[in-house]
Amino acid sequence: MAAAPATEPPADVGDADDMVVTAWEVSGKIDYNKLIEQFGSQAITPALIEKFERVTGCKAHPWIRRGIFFSHRDLDMILDNYAAGKPMYLYTGRGPSSEALHLGHLIPFLFTKYLQDVFKCVLVIQMTDDEKFLWKDLQLDECHRLGFENAKDIIACGFDISKTLIFSDLDYVGHMYPVIVKIWKAVTYNQVKGIFGFEDKGVPGEPGYEPVNIGKHAFPAVQAAPSFPAAFPHIFGAGNNTVPCLIPCAIDQDPYFRMTRDVAPRLGFLKPALIHSKFFPALQGAQSKMSASDESSAIFCTDTPAEIKKKVNKYAFSGGQQTEEEHRKLGGNCDTDISYQWLTFFEHDDAKLARIKEEYSSGRMLSGEIKGELIKCITPLVQRHQSARAKVTDEIVKTFMTPRKLAL
Numbered sequence: 374m375a376a377a378p379a380t381e382p383p384a385d386v387g388d389a390d391d392m393v394v395t396a397w398e399v400s401g402k403i404d405y406n407k408l409i410e411q412f413g414s415q416a417i418t419p420a421l422i423e424k425f426e427r428v429t430g431c432k433a434h435p436w437i438r439r440g441i442f443f444s445h446r447d448l449d450m451i452l453d454n455y456a457a458g459k460p461m462y463l464y465t466g467r468g469p470s471s472e473a474l475h476l477g478h479l480i481p482f483l484f485t486k487y488l489q490d491v492f493k494c495v496l497v498i499q500m501t502d503d504e505k506f507l508w509k510d511l512q513l514d515e516c517h518r519l520g521f522e523n524a525k526d527i528i529a530c531g532f533d534i535s536k537t538l539i540f541s542d543l544d545y546v547g548h549m550y551p552v553i554v555k556i557w558k559a560v561t562y563n564q565v566k567g568i569f570g571f572e573d574k575g576v577p578g579e580p581g582y583e584p585v586n587i588g589k590h591a592f593p594a595v596q597a598a599p600s601f602p603a604a605f606p607h608i609f610g611a612g613n614n615t616v617p618c619l620i621p622c623a624i625d626q627d628p629y630f631r632m633t634r635d636v637a638p639r640l641g642f643l644k645p646a647l648i649h650s651k652f653f654p655a656l657q658g659a660q661s662k663m664s665a666s667d668e669s670s671a672i673f674c675t676d677t678p679a680e681i682k683k684k685v686n687k688y689a690f691s692g693g694q695q696t697e698e699e700h701r702k703l704g705g706n707c708d709t710d711i712s713y714q715w716l717t718f719f720e721h722d723d724a725k726l727a728r729i730k731e732e733y734s735s736g737r738m739l740s741g742e743i744k745g746e747l748i749k750c751i752t753p754l755v756q757r758h759q760s761a762r763a764k765v766t767d768e769i770v771k772t773f774m775t776p777r778k779l780a781l
């Protein structure tokens with residue numbers, strides 16, 4: 374059977390302001406309203422937040438109320454399903470390419486922990502060791518090892534062991550292979566090229582030439598497969614196509630799931646629902662990239678209190694004025710100030726955040742002082758994470774990573 378043409382829009386979003394958001398590149402000044410328009414997702418409205426609170430009986434997370442999780446696909450369907458008392462599951466993932474996660478990587482996992490508490494449901498977490506092998510200059514064993522190590526940081530976020538499966542693609546792929554081959558057959562080569570825009574880099578025979586391997590074209594089906602319950606026969610029963618899936622992630626991962634949603638009805642599967650976050654910005658400012666390979670761009674889960682203090686004081690982009698006199702007169706700019714932006718993620722006390730905003734933008738609070746507020750806020754958070762991680766033994770990781778029956 375020939376695959377129908379893709380109906381959801383292509384992944385690359387560049388515009389006059391050089392905004393680029395793909396699964397591999399996020400750069401330029403990001404206009405999130407424009408992204409919603411161009412990706413074809415929906416904004417999370419006050420009415421939807423009200424429905425979320427009414428249906429779940431739980432207060433919306435500050436990241437929903439503050440517009441950090443700002444966009445969705447079919448979240449209302451998930452709420453209706455929950456209200457009807459039917460099962461659902463959550464799916465998220467990590468591409469293990471570095472030893473330590475940075476605070477940005479923690480966002481979807483901390484939020485997923487909240488969603489697991491709210492919906493009291495099964496969660497599957499994909500470690501795409503295969504993806505990182507295909508994309509990075511890393512050995513296969515190393516990607517697998519990093520997946521195991523990263524799983525400790527993920528478990529430290531507090532997931533329920535009786536309801537959570539973490540799986541390495543390399544180890545688990547056989548269980549979901551029937552779903553993967555069905556996706557491969559239903560998506561054409563041109564559709565994958567259209568969605569992901571894979572192109573060879575450089576000129577054959579010249580230095581720096583990087584041809585696109587066939588694994589990159591095949592991989593999107595591997596990230597798509599866990600969106601379908603049939604990929605987890607030991608959890609949902611063989612061939613299950615009735616339990617809907619909700620995927621929390623930053624919006625960079627949306628291209629994978631546009632392809633997934635497009636192919637789902639052709640395979641008789643439900644489209645997965647999504648809830649998308651904005652990007653947690655780099656220390657140097659919203660337009661530079663937070664990277665696991667650039668120590669100064671981010672705070673890592675492994676950083677000590679002294680490192681946190683040094684990095685924030687030295688690198689956090691300031692929205693303050695050039696001189697104290699000017700700052701007292703004109704005030705700081707919270708829209709560009711990274712300390713304030715990071716506080717919007719991690720200072721969960723609304724009244725305190727509002728007071729900091731008022732003090733800083735009126736000029737009463739100086740740049741050094743708002744940096745001090747940020748250090749006070751994130752240092753205990755990172756320390757708590759480190760002590761939770763230290764308690765995660767290899768045995769605990771192995772249990773989380775064993776395919777088994779979970780409490781639905």
Ligand code: TYM
Pocket residue numbers: 464465466467468469477478479480481499500501504596620621622623624625626650651652653654663
């Ligand atoms: P990875 O390892 O690049 O990122 C893991 C998760 O972190 C999100 N993320 C961020 N969120 C907020 N601010 C940031 N600065 C930031 N940087 C990364 C990503 O959106 C992602 O949710 N291919 C994926 C792994 C994967 C996956 C999934 C992710 C497999 N299946 C299903 C989400 C949902 C990857 O390499 O993620």
